[in-house]
Amino acid sequence: MLIDFFYHLRAHKLPVSVQEYLTLLEALQARLMPPTVDDFYHLARMTLVKDETLFDRYDQAFAEFHRTLEAALPADKEIPLDWLIKEFQKQLTPEQKAAIDKHGWSKLMELFKERLKEQNERHAGGSKWIGTGGSSPFGHGGYHPEGIRLGGPSAGNRTAVKVWEKREFRDYDDQQELGTRNFKMALRRLRRFAREGAALELDLDHTISSTARNAGFLDLQMIPERHNTVKVLMLLDVGGSMDDHIARVEELFSAARSEFRHLEVYYFHNCPYESLWQRNSRRNAERFDTWDILRKYNDDWRLIIVGDATMSPYELLQPGGSVEHYNKETGAVWLQRLLENWPKAVWLNPEPAAYWEYRQSIAIVQNIMHKRMYSVTVSGLEQAMRQLSK
Secondary structure, rough: OOHHHHHHHHHHHOOOOHHHHHHHHHHHHHOOOOHHHHHHHHHHHHHOOOHHHHHHHHHHHHHHHHHHHHHHHOOOOOOOHHHHHHOOOOOOHHHHHOOOOOOHHHHOOOHHHHHHHEEEEEEEOOOOOOOOOOOOOOOOOOOOOEEEEEEOOOOOOEEEEEEEEEEEEOOOOOOOOOOOOHHHHHHHHHEEEEEEEEEEEEOOOHHHHHHHOOOOOOOOOEEEEEEEEOOOOEEEEOOOOHHHHHHHHHHHHHHHHOOEEEEEEEOOOOOOOOEEOOHHHOEEEEEEEEHHHHHHHHOOEEEEEEEOOOOOOOHHOOOHHHOOOOOOOOOOHHHHHHHHOOOEEEEOOOOHHHHHHHHHHHHHHHHHOOOEEEEEOOHHHHHHHHHHHH
């Protein structure tokens, strides 16, 4: 279609070059605009038309090409499903949201099983059935203060206590350099140096004194290099609400890679449970048993957990409360085990501290961590590093 569009413009005496056409393709591949006719019109005009005096000719050519496409479409064309979903999405008032009852974990699961047995057709915009765009606790694209999301994307409310879908996460980039300098300076408060290994470094002071005692004959004295001996185990929350904090966490991760010689990193989602992983692209195939990790790293290691602690309270307090799988033991139990194994531990939260008091899950994690939660700011990192240095 785009090749036809290119030749159509050339047929209308518009001097469109192959290089400009390739630029248009690159812009479309980069998704610089929403997929609408109006946005494509402006993007194509910006990349293909070099002279403002040719805008009228371009408008006429574009309108003719658009009419040709419309005529070629079948009369009974199907409306895309995502259009229907958007149509049914509701913008509820705060009063309407407050009027929607929470069911609690046990009743929510019972109701979900009942709906699965009873429902045999698609629903949208309702308050009971599994559907889209409504206020039912089951489905997607709508709102409920305590529901189960399945079959599609979130409407952005982030109130689901369970999610049934395959979710893909991306590893944090540890090579980010811009904006990491202040984080590096704060993390350096934790570094401790010791001389270890072979004697590879010149000891200037002892060389001078030894040479003087040796009647001026040079007597080189060597000592082992100084190495940072601090060992850090870092657990990173990824996906979901953490997508809002990717840039800041990548800066922190990059600074930690630079400052700590002994750094081991694992990922989790919302709360650490019975398994962790090191590569998000392989998280379903390559998982590490948390018990094995507890045994692998002794109490010489410092534990740093990075996450916004923003989740359903059920994920921390209820067996089976994990948003992605059935966990036999609660998140609170696993967090307590981590703290018992690594007494020197802190939680770094990229969520602005002003919002913490409005998140019930953050208060629960704060209590489990014995108030050792710090913001991902320079001052917050300095406080955390002082805590880990004790």
